[in-house]
Every structure is written in C-alpha cells, then in structure tokens.
Amino acid sequence: MLKYLILFGMFGLALLLLPVTQADEGPDLGPNLGKEATPEQIATWDISIAPDGEGLPNGSGTAIEGKVVYAISCLSCHGREGSGSLNNRLVGGHGSMSGSTPIKTVGSYWPYATTVFDYIRRAMPYNLSGTLTNEETYAVTAYLLFLNGIIDEDEIMDAQTLPQVQMPNRGNFVLAYPDNPDP
Amino acid sequence: MDNSESDSSALQAVAGNGLLHRRIFLTRGAALLGATGLGLLTPKLATAQTLPELSNVPGAALSEYGTRSVFEDSVKRNNILSYPGTTGSGGSWTPLESLEGIITPSALHFERHHSGIPAINPDTHQLLIHGLVKRPLLFSMDALCRYPMVSRIQFIECSGNSRVGWAPEPVQKSSGGLHGLLSCSEWTGVPLSILLDEAGVDPKANWILAEGADSAAMTRSVPLAKAMDDTLIAVYQNGEKLRPSNGYPIRLFLPGYEGNASVKWLRRIKVTAGPTMTRDETAEYTDTRPDGSSLMFTFPMEVKSIITAPSLGRPMQGAGLYEISGLAWSGAGKIARVDVSVDGGRTWGQAALSEPVLDKAFTRFRAAWRWNGGPAIIMSRAIDESGAVQPSREQFIASKGLKRDYHYNAIQNWKVAPNGKVSNVYA
Structure with a gap:
C-alpha cells in the first residue's frame, strides 16, 4: 500500500484522491477497479496444468487412440512417429544430452509429462490450437510417451496417471532460481 | 583551465594502436576533432561542393501519422525467419548498426513470436488475476488505464540473442544481424504489485504464471518477488500504445529478465x-x-556490450580520426564502465559513457580512435555496477561449454582491414 501512496504522491494527486486517514488495510486504498471474478469465469480461463497434475481435466486416452489423432493433426509437421519433419522432432535422442550434440525431444529432454498435455492443449495443432478434445489430448500425449519408450501402448493416461509418469531426463534439471548454483 | 592544454591532453593516446583518451568528449577536444575536417565517423564530404538546390514549390502536406524519409527506407529489421510452414513464429532483428542513442524506434523493435501476432480489440480484452489470492479480479483495459503508471527506459533482450557466437566459424553479419534480438524503449504501465496487493496475495505463494492471448497461449512462470518488485503491466511504448508486435494492448515487462x-x-x-x-x-x-x-x-540477462560503429556494413573511410560508438547493457543494473581495445585486446582504454546511464537500459559508449590505416581488431568490454565483467569468447566457452543456446554474452571482435572493410573475427 505504501508503494501506492508514494506513486500517487508522485502524481501530485495524493490530497485529491487518498483518504489518508482511513485505517483499513487492503484494497480500499487502491483504485480498486478490478471486478471480482466468479469461479465459473476462472474455470473457463484457467487452462494451465501444474507438475503435480493440478488443473488436469476429466477424460483419458491411450497411445493406441493417440496414433489416430497424431496422424490427423500432428504428422504433417512432426513426421512419422515423431521423427521430425517440417518442425520439431518429438521422439528419440535418449542419452544424447551428455554427448557433444544433444538431441532435445519430449523423451530425451522434457522433465514433466504434465507439460506435454498442457502445451498440446494450449498451442497445438499449430494452425488450429485449442481444438483437440481433452480425450484426444490425453491420447496423443500417451502416444508421444509410448513412442519414447516411457509408457506402454495400452497404458491409460488421465488426471491420476499422467503426473505419476517419470520422465527420463527429470533428474538432470537444476533450478537457477532460487537456488542460484554455479553456471 | 587552459583550453589548449586540455585539448592536447585529450588527444593523447590512452592505449595501443591509436586509442585516444575519453577526456576528448568532455573538453573542446571533440570540437577540435571536428575542426580537423576529418570528423567522427561522418561520411567524407563530397569533393565537389555545391549548394543545395532550394525548393520553390510547396512541400508535402501535413499528415495524421508520420513516416520517415524515403531515403531511410533501407533501415529495416532483418534476419526475418519463421518456422517452416509458418509466417509469424520466429524472429526479426533490430538493425542496431543503423541506430544511434539508446532508444529503439518502436517500428524497429525486435520481434520474437511463437504463434504470430494476434489482433486484439482492447474493448473486449481483460486481465484475470487469480490463484493464491483473497479476491480473484478481472480488469478491463479502461480500468487498468485509470491506475497510476510509471515510465522507465529499459532494454529487452531475447535470451537467444548473439547465439551465433557459438558457431565454429565467425558468422559475417552486421551488428544488428548478430545481436539484434535486442531493443530499448521507454515503457509505461501499471506496477503489477498494486494489482496483486488489491487481489491479496496468499502467504503460500512464491511464483506467478503469466499467459498470453496469442494462439500459442505463451506462458512463463515468474518469481513472485520479481512481480512485486519492478514488474510492469506495460501499456505504452515510447509514448504511444504498444505495437501489436509488442503485445498490444498489454504485456508483462520484467526489467533485465530474458x-x-x-x-x-x-x-x-x-x-x-x-x-x-x-x-x-x-x-x-x-x-x-x-x-x-x-x-x-x-532469468537475468548478463552484462554485455557491442560496437555498432565501425562494424560490418559500416566500413572505415581512410586513415584518420574516428568515433567508435557502441551499446552496453546489463540485467543486473547500471553499466559502470566500458573498456575499448583497438589492438585485439592487448591494451584497453576506458570509453566515455553518454548520459543518461540508466538501470537495465542501453548505455551508449564512445571512444576516439586515430586509425593509422593498418589492420586492427576492435572490441568492447562492459562492467556493470554489480562488478560483473563481460567475458572473452574463450573464457565464456571455457566456463559455459558449447551445448547452450541462450545467454551468450561474450565480447565480439571486429577486424578492420587496411581497405576499411570490417569483418567478424574470433581472435
């Protein structure tokens, strides 16, 4: 709040606008122009998935189903079985990170399986993002994990199982913030 | 003070191969340089001098929104590259070699988009703040614009900037072509801390997630400490509303961060x-x-500097006195000092820093050089107020290795050939 007082002070408006004697802590001292958002509004807007799975929707899918989704929506850019084509390779490169030419794919690099679901749902397919259903998104996520040898072809991915998937490169990430290790 | 004395001391060499003392910019020395007729990196005057032809007919009409001279049309963003099959997912580089001072014109600010530039109507755009807060809040643009704003001149640098420095052989591009994922503007907006205070942040919170309205819904996590410190919800860039390519109608602005x-x-x-x-x-x-x-x-972009003139595409024009001009910046704060060498790093002299020297902003530096027409390697090295020193490429690669794609901040060398041509070299 103090910061806000100073700001308005800088604008020379403090006397005009601030009920300085008001003792209440909290939003009354701000312009307070935000409208309280309803749970329904938030549910519509909030599409992000946390690494513990918070935010994952209902629904489920397997790699067997995902292969079909992939062929229709992903293959033209990412190639057969995620081998890369016009755009990013999604499969393989396992063990390459310690070599001289790392190959960064979902399987060799990405630390969290939840991120795969989150990113596909928000940003893919490139020309029509946000059009896959939750079932299709679970299925194509499962397919990419299967192609990378991380889960079985018939393993069901849903809000409970996806956060449990152990990504192979997970242990090789270091937080520069807040831990601030040597470079 | 005796002016003739200060003039002569200003013209003294301060390092090898003709680098002059920065005092030249503080005394009549600069005027003296001009008086020699050689000037400071100004094109040589045409030998046949004629008076300009004065127009006797009225010029162009007044206009509602200005445009630059047609003679400046060649100054453009370059390196425009988008991922295969796309037109708006890639980057365009600021032509740093063609600009002076510290402000990047908004039309030349670098671009890096992940799914094109959305066309957003501010009348329907809203900002939602929710999660670990007492009151989740929705802000319309009209509401946001009624909050007190602050203005700051600060840079933005893509963390992938200058990554060609890792290439085994030096890439031959202009300073903007090598380092132009980098721009500096005056940003005006609402401190995010005010909005977060109104929402009431839960003590359990340590981070925020910021999400864009482009079709990739670009998202990044940012430490709450940064959000409460100097983060802006930027509305204006260089005095006018943000360009669509810079996030219109609002963007997050995190000073010094990638x-x-x-x-x-x-x-x-x-x-x-x-x-x-x-x-x-x-x-x-x-x-x-x-x-x-x-x-x-x-997150923070490390201390760095580049020489923009002379540079590849801005050749020397014969032996004589020249001004070396460049940019220095650091995500850790103000630039404390810039050193310049014109003998390949064997000896260094301190450059003059042009005011203003601002926190997490471009700082323009200048050095005077009497070029004898021989081969020379010129370079700059910045030091910020935290004491961080820009490393040589050798030191940088020894410390960071060759597998990175981001945060390249090593010194870059320009080689000046006797014919005046300038090229990028590693040693």
Whole structure:
C-alpha cells in the first residue's frame, strides 16, 4: 500500500484522491477497479496444468487412440512417429544430452509429462490450437510417451496417471532460481 | 583551465594502436576533432561542393501519422525467419548498426513470436488475476488505464540473442544481424504489485504464471518477488500504445529478465506456490551444461556490450580520426564502465559513457580512435555496477561449454582491414 501512496504522491494527486486517514488495510486504498471474478469465469480461463497434475481435466486416452489423432493433426509437421519433419522432432535422442550434440525431444529432454498435455492443449495443432478434445489430448500425449519408450501402448493416461509418469531426463534439471548454483 | 592544454591532453593516446583518451568528449577536444575536417565517423564530404538546390514549390502536406524519409527506407529489421510452414513464429532483428542513442524506434523493435501476432480489440480484452489470492479480479483495459503508471527506459533482450557466437566459424553479419534480438524503449504501465496487493496475495505463494492471448497461449512462470518488485503491466511504448508486435494492448515487462518471460498480449496471471513448468521454461529456454544437466530459470540477462560503429556494413573511410560508438547493457543494473581495445585486446582504454546511464537500459559508449590505416581488431568490454565483467569468447566457452543456446554474452571482435572493410573475427 505504501508503494501506492508514494506513486500517487508522485502524481501530485495524493490530497485529491487518498483518504489518508482511513485505517483499513487492503484494497480500499487502491483504485480498486478490478471486478471480482466468479469461479465459473476462472474455470473457463484457467487452462494451465501444474507438475503435480493440478488443473488436469476429466477424460483419458491411450497411445493406441493417440496414433489416430497424431496422424490427423500432428504428422504433417512432426513426421512419422515423431521423427521430425517440417518442425520439431518429438521422439528419440535418449542419452544424447551428455554427448557433444544433444538431441532435445519430449523423451530425451522434457522433465514433466504434465507439460506435454498442457502445451498440446494450449498451442497445438499449430494452425488450429485449442481444438483437440481433452480425450484426444490425453491420447496423443500417451502416444508421444509410448513412442519414447516411457509408457506402454495400452497404458491409460488421465488426471491420476499422467503426473505419476517419470520422465527420463527429470533428474538432470537444476533450478537457477532460487537456488542460484554455479553456471 | 587552459583550453589548449586540455585539448592536447585529450588527444593523447590512452592505449595501443591509436586509442585516444575519453577526456576528448568532455573538453573542446571533440570540437577540435571536428575542426580537423576529418570528423567522427561522418561520411567524407563530397569533393565537389555545391549548394543545395532550394525548393520553390510547396512541400508535402501535413499528415495524421508520420513516416520517415524515403531515403531511410533501407533501415529495416532483418534476419526475418519463421518456422517452416509458418509466417509469424520466429524472429526479426533490430538493425542496431543503423541506430544511434539508446532508444529503439518502436517500428524497429525486435520481434520474437511463437504463434504470430494476434489482433486484439482492447474493448473486449481483460486481465484475470487469480490463484493464491483473497479476491480473484478481472480488469478491463479502461480500468487498468485509470491506475497510476510509471515510465522507465529499459532494454529487452531475447535470451537467444548473439547465439551465433557459438558457431565454429565467425558468422559475417552486421551488428544488428548478430545481436539484434535486442531493443530499448521507454515503457509505461501499471506496477503489477498494486494489482496483486488489491487481489491479496496468499502467504503460500512464491511464483506467478503469466499467459498470453496469442494462439500459442505463451506462458512463463515468474518469481513472485520479481512481480512485486519492478514488474510492469506495460501499456505504452515510447509514448504511444504498444505495437501489436509488442503485445498490444498489454504485456508483462520484467526489467533485465530474458525477453521471453515478458509475456505479450497478457490475459491471465495465476498466483501459484511453485513454478508451473511450462514448455517454454522447461523444454525451450533452458541452458544445458557440459555434463548434460540443464539450468532452468536463468532469468537475468548478463552484462554485455557491442560496437555498432565501425562494424560490418559500416566500413572505415581512410586513415584518420574516428568515433567508435557502441551499446552496453546489463540485467543486473547500471553499466559502470566500458573498456575499448583497438589492438585485439592487448591494451584497453576506458570509453566515455553518454548520459543518461540508466538501470537495465542501453548505455551508449564512445571512444576516439586515430586509425593509422593498418589492420586492427576492435572490441568492447562492459562492467556493470554489480562488478560483473563481460567475458572473452574463450573464457565464456571455457566456463559455459558449447551445448547452450541462450545467454551468450561474450565480447565480439571486429577486424578492420587496411581497405576499411570490417569483418567478424574470433581472435
């Protein structure tokens, strides 16, 4: 709040606008122009998935189903079985990170399986993002994990199982913030 | 003070191969340089002098929105590259070699988009702040614009800037072509801390997630400490509303942080306990070390400087007195000092810093050089107020390795050939 007082002070408006004697802590001292958002509004807007799975929707899918989704929506850019084509390779490169030419794919690099679901749902397919259903998104996520040898072809991915998937490169990430290790 | 004495001392060499003392910019020495007729990197005057032809007919009409001279049309963003099959997912580079001072014209600000530039109507755009807060809030643009604003001149640099420095052979491009994912503007907006205070942040919160309204819904996690410190919801850039390519109608602006985290077309901020681990902060903007492990959340851009003149595409025009001009900046604060060498790093002299020298902004530096027409290698080295020193390429690669794609801040060398041509060299 103090910061806000100073700001308005800088604008020379403090006397005009601030009920300085008001003792209440909290939003009354701000312009307070935000409208309280309803749970329904938030549910519509909030599409992000946390690494513990918070935010994952209902629904489920397997790699067997995902292969079909992939062929229709992903293959033209990412190639057969995620081998890369016009755009990013999604499969393989396992063990390459310690070599001289790392190959960064979902399987060799990405630390969290939840991120795969989150990113596909928000940003893919490139020309029509946000059009896959939750079932299709679970299925194509499962397919990419299967192609990378991380889960079985018939393993069901849903809000409970996806956060449990152990990504192979997970242990090789270091937080520069807040831990601030040597470079 | 005796002017003739200060003039002569200003013209004294301060380092090898003709680098002059920076005092030249503080005394009549600069005027003396001009009086020699050689000037400071100004094109040689045409030998046949004629008076300009004066127009006797009225010029162009008044206009509602100005445009630059047609003779400046060649100054453009370059390196425009988009991922295969796309037109708006890639980058365009600021032509730093053609600009002076510290402000990047908005039309030449670098671009880096992940799914094109959305066309957003401010009348319907809203910002949602929710998550670990007492009151989740929706702000219309009209509401946001009624909040007190602050203005700051600060740079944005893509963390992938200058990455060609890792190439085995030096890439031959202009200073903007090598380093132009970098711009500096006056940003005006609402401090995010005010909005977060109104929403009431839960003590369990440590991070925020920022999400854009582009079709990739670009998302990054940002430390709450940064959000409460100097983060802006930017509305204006260089005095006018943000350009669509810079996030119109609002963007996050995180001073000194890698550019990608300053999410454009901002529509949502979720206050969280931990980072969300989005694709861009895990699979993309991370730094792989020699042993194969990778750093996440390397936010601040490190101290760095480049010489923009002379540079590739801005050749020398015969032996004589020249001004070396360049840019220095650091995500850690103000630039404290810039050293310049014109003999390949054997000896160094201190450059003059042009005012203003601002926090996390471009600082323009200048050095005077009497070029004898022989081969020379020129370079600059910046030091920021935290004491961090820009490393040589050799030191940088020895410390960081060759597997990274981001946060390249090593010294870059320009070689000046006797014919005046300038090229990028490693040693």
